[in-house]
Amino acid sequence: MPRFWRLLLISLIIVLVLYGIYFTLGRPVIPLPTIPYKVFPGQPLHAIVTSDGADQLRLTLNTSGVVEVTSADQSVVALNYTPDTFENTLDLGERLLVAQKTVQGDGDVPESSPFLRKLINWVIAYYYHVIRFRLSVLVTALP
Numbered sequence: 001m002p003r004f005w006r007l008l009l010i011s012l013i014i015v016l017v018l019y020g021i022y023f024t025l026g027r028p029v030i031p032l033p034t035i036p037y038k039v040f041p042g043q044p045l046h047a048i049v050t051s052d053g054a055d056q057l058r059l060t061l062n063t064s065g066v067v068e069v070t071s072a073d074q075s076v077v078a079l080n081y082t083p084d085t086f087e088n089t090l091d092l093g094e095r096l097l098v099a100q101k102t103v104q105g106d107g108d109v110p111e112s113s114p115f116l117r118k119l120i121n122w123v124i125a126y127y128y129h130v131i132r133f134r135l136s137v138l139v140t141a142l143p
Contacts, residue, residue, distance in 0.1 A: 022131075029062055030133040037139045049141040052076075057139045063127040083125045090120065 022028075039046045049057050054072040061067050069077040081089070127133065 027132055029064055030131070032133055032135050034058075034136040034138050037137055039139055039141050041142065045139065046141050049139055055141045055143075059137045059139065061135045062132070063134075064132045065128065083121065083128050086124050087121055090117065 039049055049055065052071050056071065057076070058070045059067075060070070065081050067077075067079045067081065068075060
């Protein structure tokens, strides 16, 4: 057997064994490092972050189907989603972009590519059903 095919087969077996271990552990959520984001005074997001007296908001995306916003360790918003409801969100976002372009009068309305929409839906379904991770963004309001 040529060396390329042997390496490919060994790599595939290693990936399958690792995923088998991950699956038997109950597909736990893999936490990714928190992304810090600083907001300066005068920005619209600054007023939202400081509206409840805290100087920080944490936005957490859990690909098992939960989006949560917390402030001072208290939940502000918690949304549950599935790949189907996420597709509804994409539809809404696309309509808002078209409406914004129409109101601005550019006359150049962006068209959605069916392939791009399918690709986004496949990625969402992959991370929802196969590998789960948690991504957090910590928004800090500067004084």
